[in-house]
Amino acid sequence: MFGKKQAEEKRPYCSAVIVAAGSGTRMGEDKLMLELGGATVIERTLLALERCECVDELVVVTQSAKIPAIARLARERGVSKLKCVVEGGADRTQSAYLGVRECSERAELIAIHDGARPLVTPELVERAVQAAAERGAAAPAIHVKDTVRQARGGRVLRTLERDELYLMQTPQVFRAELIRQALGEAARLGVSLTDDCAAVMLLDAEVFLIEGSEENLKLTTPADVFAASAIIDARGDYL
DSSP states (O other): OOOTTSOGGGSOOEEEEEEEOOOOTTTTSOGGGOEETTEEHHHHHHHHHHTOTTOOEEEEEEOGGGHHHHHHHHHHTTOTTEEEEEEOOSSHHHHHHHHHHTSOTTOSEEEEEETTOTTOOHHHHHHHHHHHHHHSEEEEEEEOOSOOEEEETTEEEEEOOGGGOEEEOSOEEEEHHHHHHHHHHHHHHTOOOSSHHHHHHTTTOOOEEEEOOTTOOOOOSHHHHHHHHHHHHHHTOOO
């Protein structure tokens, strides 16, 4: 991690884009505004990144109707790093690109984080930021624990090598010029990608993994909300 002895001017300026423009159809309701331990999901995500010393500014990308509410919640919670809240695109890739375009020209690193991952810790963010500063592109991931088989039409085709399979998480962090170019290329090609590392890989750039966290859940279904509530209870992390 960036040590106290490292002079502030030596630390790379890092912008963080929070992608929060999804429809939440699998949740059945607006997951960003669900309450978890005394705060909404989006408040927790904002505050988690606000507390990271390695993050200098925040950009939120969301649906146009949610912009006033998210801006208000950020003000009420004292989120001082928020630069702007902007409207997203037709899919995640477009939304990430629109967010990256709003980042400061000072940014040397850009982190892209799912708005629906409210339990990320400053320690995890800092490890991802440092790895990207050293290697250009880094993302947290966790090993697949279960046996994974590829199937088609209900028929098993093969068993995949579990030791080589990872579940990707966010924040995914990149050198600014790399992710700007990568998402710009994805936009030019009109491709829709599930994460931002895939955009970088379009340029044949390497992505390095750091150890993620089982607690860094992405809230997708009601079962994820129950799990997140249990983690908050165990942490005593009430806001």
